[in-house]
Amino acid sequence: MGIKQRLEEKIKKKEQEIIEWETNIREAKAYIQAVNETIKLLPREETKSSTPENLLRPGASAYKALQALKASDEPMHISALLKAIKMENSKKNRISLGATLSRYSRNGEIFKKTAPNTFGLVEKNYQGQDEPPDNFGVLEDEEDDRVSES
Structure with missing residues (x-):
């Protein structure tokens, strides 16, 4: 076997290694993308400082x-x-x-x-009214008239 043939075999082996490495890189990138997609599907975590x-x-x-x-x-x-x-x-x-x-x-x-x-x-407890206020349904002008009549 001549020098040229041995060198060509070494080149073929290295090219095969490159193809294997490229395959591994593609698989690793696909894995990372899948994990990132999974993270997006998870609900947000509440931190203790989430005011x-x-x-x-x-x-x-x-x-x-x-x-x-x-x-x-x-x-x-x-x-x-x-x-x-x-x-x-x-x-x-x-x-x-x-x-x-x-x-x-x-x-x-x-x-x-x-x-x-x-x-x-949400953090405040408001005292709600069960009934409408006394002036409910009365126009402001009518309310002013009622106050002046009193």
């Missing part, structure tokens, strides 16, 4: 609503929340903020819905 502030992005409307509700002793209507966080009280903003807070409320996280379009914080 409401950590769950919300600072500067977001939900974060601002959280701050406004913390400062308040009562649940707030969506219009009052918009005013408190200095956002325009437009239909678009009411729907947007209401939908965001409702999602957290449905999941039992951070916010709770205490009445239609009215939100409070």
